[in-house]
Amino acid sequence: MRKKQAATTFRVLCTTTLAGCILAGCASGSGVNEGSATSGTNQGGAPTSETQAPFKLTIMTNLHTPEVPTDAIEKMLEEKTNTDLTINWVPDGSYEEKLNSSFATGSLPQAVYMKNQTTYILFRDAIRNNQFWEIGPFIKDYPNLSKLDELVVKNTAVDGKTYAIYQERPLSRQGIIFRKDWADKLGLAAPKTTDELYNMLKQFKEGDPDGNGKADTMGLTDRSDLVYGAFKTVASYFGTPNNWGLADGKLQPEFMFPQYKETMDFFKKLYDEGLINKDFPVTSKEDQQNLVITGKAGMYIGSMADVQSLHQKTVEINPNALYDVANHISGPDGNAGIWSIPGYGNLVLFPKSSVKSEEELKSILAFFDKLMEPELANLVKWGVPDKHYTIVEGGLVQKAEDTKMTDREQKPYEILQVGGESTIDMLRAYNKLPAKAKAEELIIENNSMLINDPTAALDSKTFGLKGVELQQIINDATYRYILGNLDAAGFDGEIERWKKGGGESIIAEYNESLAKSQ
């Protein structure tokens, strides 16, 4: 459904002429922001004074729920920070284009969330061109912001300068969620190697795990996502590098490593034997989860934290269903690994087009500094006590059972959080569901076998320019290989196409950047 929104937004920009109109509009001045900007300057200077009229702040961020939330929490935030907040919620699915078009028309608000690392990298060029405020020199003046992890801050830097406040994320949440009741029935233990993983999937299909006498089950469900779906996680079991890896001291993209091909072969086998949903290259996350929830498939590979919601929805249909999580799967070489993100999820940037003065910037930073106070951090992360959560034994948080209510009132605000558990002394979650508790443990355990992306702090101009388009060649080739539409030689041909299309420059630029950083 999200594509619909994408498409409507696009329609506006679709024809050249119309796109031209919007772009032309921006050349004649950024009138859109003047209102908020002037009010900002008026208030600037003394951000902490309570007696002043509220500071006006507009924020754009991505929305993961279908609906815009109610404003109860927003009101509380406004009151506690003496701010007049306007939050522009943009559906996650169309966030990139909204970001690009707002940027092009000079209508970005004062604080802009970047959605994820990939989107952020696309903005590096604009950052270099002085379009966003450098906040590095100011951070030390704020008691909470200065607690942000230096290493992660460094990962977000552009040319060594800090422009963004980051939101903390566990380094790797990836892992396996499977139906424990099925595995028990078939006498299978949690998989420890990729062979056992394959065997479990095979048994799930052939062993009639739901006991209805019909061969109507399958093993794995996957979706049209090679990164957050199953593929990349399984690839790290096989020892594939994370985006880029070193071969003979030189950086190379992951798909040039033999392990990448092994992973493709693994998936090809799953596909050929019908152990994975046949339409996975076009399956949405919702459909993918539905296959598990309705008991058609027994395994889901992705964020282990999803086990909570999967469990909740499954027991509504089948009260006997039981989930378990697993990770630390070793590949043919006996080693286990898991890909990781660079320590941050979302980021906030401050465009110069809307933040007109240093004073205004300081006021905005003061707001985010307050957002890192435990009280407010808990408010955005957990919501209102005794409504969205209750405190249980050991001072831990148990979230309200009514997810429909929390989705509407609290969950979207989690995205506003800056920093995280390791930088803020905030409430932690209690997990009634054992599988969820185990998932949280495994997420921490993942830290012992991380595969890092060596290019996280490096830079390639061509990648910023054509990276997404080029990656599509590889993604298409990967799918076509798995579905048997392309052989090994054909895949190599596609790599050549990637190289010719600009990949060679990307390799050269990353290696150059690597040499410089050493």
Add this chain to the structure above:
Amino acid sequence: MKKHDLRRRIMKNKAIYLMILPGLLYFVLFKYFPMWGLVISFQEYRPYDGILGSDWVGFKHYQRLFTEPMFWTIFRNTIILFLMNLIFFFPVPIILAILLNEVRLQAFKRFVQTIVYIPHFMSWVIIVSISFVMVTMDGGMINEGLDAMGMQKINFLLSDEWFRPMYIVQVIWREAGWGTIVYLAAIAAIDPQLYEASRMDGANRFRQIWHITLPSIRSVIVILLILKIGDVLELGFEHVYLLLNAMNRNVAEIFDTYVYTAGLKQGQFSYSTAVGFFKSFVGLVLVMSANWLAKKFGEEGVY
């Protein structure tokens, strides 16, 4: 002298000329003024510098477009889908309108008409989702049916060969009923005496259609054809984008979807403007030649 005449004519009919104004303003504001934006296709456009501040790069983006390995694939796909639209879709509303016209039971005619209209009001997302559910490999109606009859399942969604048939069937499904409106109106305007006279001469139903109905709506058909060619490359971004995936990109990537990925998703505004401009140019050439052809054959054309 002539000028004076014109002014007097305008003053005399100022109410009527005033009515043109909103339309005129619309075109100036939303169609002509925006063309200024096309200049960014000759620039290395940076949003923050604006059109006046960005560097000129001449035909660089056009060169990139024409040398892009995907270019001919995209061009071919766009043209093929367009031709399929013309050959398979265009006649359907005409046939449907004639068939509906032959239905003598008014209530039944209205009922069918309403039923075939309805899909037009559903978005592409709905149409594509419904077909997805029908043709998916894991429990889709059609594939289950094939399986039950002991035939091989067909991977409609993930194959090169099935993209085009699926596309055109969905277009017909959604738009055919809607397209009949104009033709039905044109048919309704035909003088009934012509039919009576032909019946006197012993013409049967088919003869009547062939010698009266069709020639009478010929000019409408021609005008609609030229207009259709006008949207030549507007194949429905939304529709194609929803059907597009890794397995059918070779036949499904068209200019619209390419502009979207290159332009909006990656912020290459200049390049995607160049692609869009090229597309519009091809459209212009096609409309002009269609119009020219129409006049050659003694029809009126649109201008």
